[in-house]
Amino acid sequence: MAPPEGNPKSSGLSVRAVSAAVLAPVVLWVVHAGTPFFEILVIAAAAIMAYEWNRLCSGLTGGRSGGRAVWLASGVVYIGLPCLALLFLRATPEFGRETLFWLLAIVWAADTGAYAFGRLIGGPKLAPVISPNKTWAGLTGGIGLAALAGVGAALFLEKPDVLVLAGWSALIGAVSQGGDLVESWVKRHFKVKDTGSIIPGHGGMLDRVDGLLAAALAVAIINAAGQGSLLTWT
Numbered sequence: 001m002a003p004p005e006g007n008p009k010s011s012g013l014s015v016r017a018v019s020a021a022v023l024a025p026v027v028l029w030v031v032h033a034g035t036p037f038f039e040i041l042v043i044a045a046a047a048i049m050a051y052e053w054n055r056l057c058s059g060l061t062g063g064r065s066g067g068r069a070v071w072l073a074s075g076v077v078y079i080g081l082p083c084l085a086l087l088f089l090r091a092t093p094e095f096g097r098e099t100l101f102w103l104l105a106i107v108w109a110a111d112t113g114a115y116a117f118g119r120l121i122g123g124p125k126l127a128p129v130i131s132p133n134k135t136w137a138g139l140t141g142g143i144g145l146a147a148l149a150g151v152g153a154a155l156f157l158e159k160p161d162v163l164v165l166a167g168w169s170a171l172i173g174a175v176s177q178g179g180d181l182v183e184s185w186v187k188r189h190f191k192v193k194d195t196g197s198i199i200p201g202h203g204g205m206l207d208r209v210d211g212l213l214a215a216a217l218a219v220a221i222i223n224a225a226g227q228g229s230l231l232t233w234t
Contacts, residue, residue, distance in 0.1 A: 023199070024108075031090065031100045038090050046083045048205040052195040053079060056186070079206075082213035085220035095229035102153045102231060103172070103219055107212045109149035110142040110173035111180075117141025131184035139177055146173025157231065165234045168222075172215050179214025183207070 030037045053075035057068050089103065090096050118138025126134040150169025154162040183206060187195065196204025222230055 113145030114142030176211030183210035
């Protein structure tokens with residue numbers, strides 16, 4: 001008698017957890033170390049994402065879906081601006097490193113909350129045409145967990161107004177979920193499940209950092225408007 005097959009979803013989740021457990025400490029150490037390690041990491045990630053984007057566009061011709069040139073140009077903006085935003089945020093003289101730690105905590109919390117609440121609660125779909133698996137419960141859970149991560153950051157940094165940073169964290173968590181939806185739309189447009197396979201359980205680099213790209217750009221714009229790290233004036 002053949003042994004019973006394992007649950008593919010449980011197996012996939014285990015692979016994702018192992019990948020995250022291996023990669024997260026490396027990323028956190030690089031953020032802590034700063035120059036030149038952080039710049040090297042961002043450039044390497046950008047190169048991988050550019051390769052994945054180019055591969056997505058490889059089947060396009062001038063007359064299809066706006067043409068290959070248009071999509072390649074869009075990729076430069078989609079990947080390039082957030083990568084520059086990450087470099088800008090880390091290079092901020094005051095609270096640059098802390099801003100990156102906070103940003104990563106928010107994005108990871110939002111991803112975790114969206115996944116957990118979406119699976120546990122389910123319910124109405126958020127955008128069934130773009131991403132059939134995403135639910136309003138998942139979005140709510142992601143934003144809520146991002147807010148809690150903001151509370152933790154405020155307490156750790158001894159910020160007097162905890163609710164303010166929690167509110168900003170919830171907003172950035174929502175932005176990161178929006179970035180995930182944009183990536184889902186791109187993959188659906190190109191009729192692919194993942195942009196690559198470089199990260200076991202997650203797919204490509206673009207699959208893993210889609211929320212971070214949107215969140216980093218949003219925080220960089222907020223910081224530039226406020227003339228300093230958001231953490232210094234919350």
